[in-house]
Amino acid sequence: MSENDCTAADVAPFPEITGRPIRLGVLISGGGTTLLNFLDQIASGELHAEIPIVIASQKNCRGVQRSRDAGLPTTVIRGRDYENVTALSEAVFAALRSAEVDLVVMAGYLSLLQIPPDFRWRVINIHPSLIPAFCGHGFYGHHVHEAAIARGVKISGCTVHFADNEYDHGPILLQAPVVVPDGCDAEQLAGLVFAEEKRAYPEAIRRLASGKIRIQGNASSCESAGGE
């Protein structure tokens, strides 16, 4: 995009992080494969980040073990232990605040949270389809890919977006298409899409940390990004 469009933008939602790694709070509910991908990218130097807190919504999910095995501070905050989503959200964001995170990264986290004002534009999510296809309430995990296969789509993909108080709703940061091969089933599609997610999610974090993301209406742009 031209610089002109950038200067006309409404919101520069995220400040540049310079001279230090971006501090990520990672929210998980399941296997923690997205978390492991972040750790790989941090280890290889592709992602200049650190993870001062992982919050899991379930006690016994595999991600909790993986997170602890990796030596990450790991907290379990279960919805069932709170009266309602307001109380749950307060607990989650209090922990994230204490850990002094820059950005909250939902990594297969299944609860809808109420995002407090100081975390606006600081919570992102990834969805395994090209929003607005196959998104919203009821579309999570494998259901997304089953629906895509049932509709017979030839292109699916993934979407990184700002999280707000509705499912899969905030401005889109980045989307990546995935070709659905003939005869592909939901499990195979999940693998193909996850391969793209592994690239797209760190890329979205890098773009945010660059301070170059702008929001205009419901559309985001990035000063430095070429076409994508």
Next chain:
Amino acid sequence: MSENDCTAADVAPFPEITGRPIRLGVLISGGGTTLLNFLDQIASGELHAEIPIVIASQKNCRGVQRSRDAGLPTTVIRGRDYENVTALSEAVFAALRSAEVDLVVMAGYLSLLQIPPDFRWRVINIHPSLIPAFCGHGFYGHHVHEAAIARGVKISGCTVHFADNEYDHGPILLQAPVVVPDGCDAEQLAGLVFAEEKRAYPEAIRRLASGKIRIQGNASSCESAGGE
């Protein structure tokens, strides 16, 4: 896909056309740009087809003039001249039957038709988005691109699908993604998507004419196609 998947398929909807061009009936409502693209591709030899009939839903649309200028048999059949969609559909398919078309190609045609049994799997449409995004009643022409820009998507595209008796509903034959550049508006996006449509629509017709399309449930596959 593997041959195995093909032999397990439910329907081989379209017979191979050999030794002669496929006969297309083209339905238009507007400028006829898609029709002109077919003529270009026929002239260049990329599309082995002939167009024995063009049916326009409006008398004075630019496409009618372009079609007549190109020497194509051109018929105007307007919805307003018929009592209801059943009567309109009968008139349209009677004309297509008389012209002995193999395949009916909706090219910006805006009426929903009732497809008679002898035309099942013989009517295709192109939609300027990746179905199921931005499709269905109310999403046509520029509205599609305006909605995509308003949602801030980073990937749009086009979809060729079998037409049935609902808008944008039948099995998908082919989809092509289009990157939405930062700062792109609806008009620019329309141009980018149309560039893909110009490739995708003839390709879908070639695949049908090859006799290699199979339908299983709501999903199509093509014996010879690699990934797409």
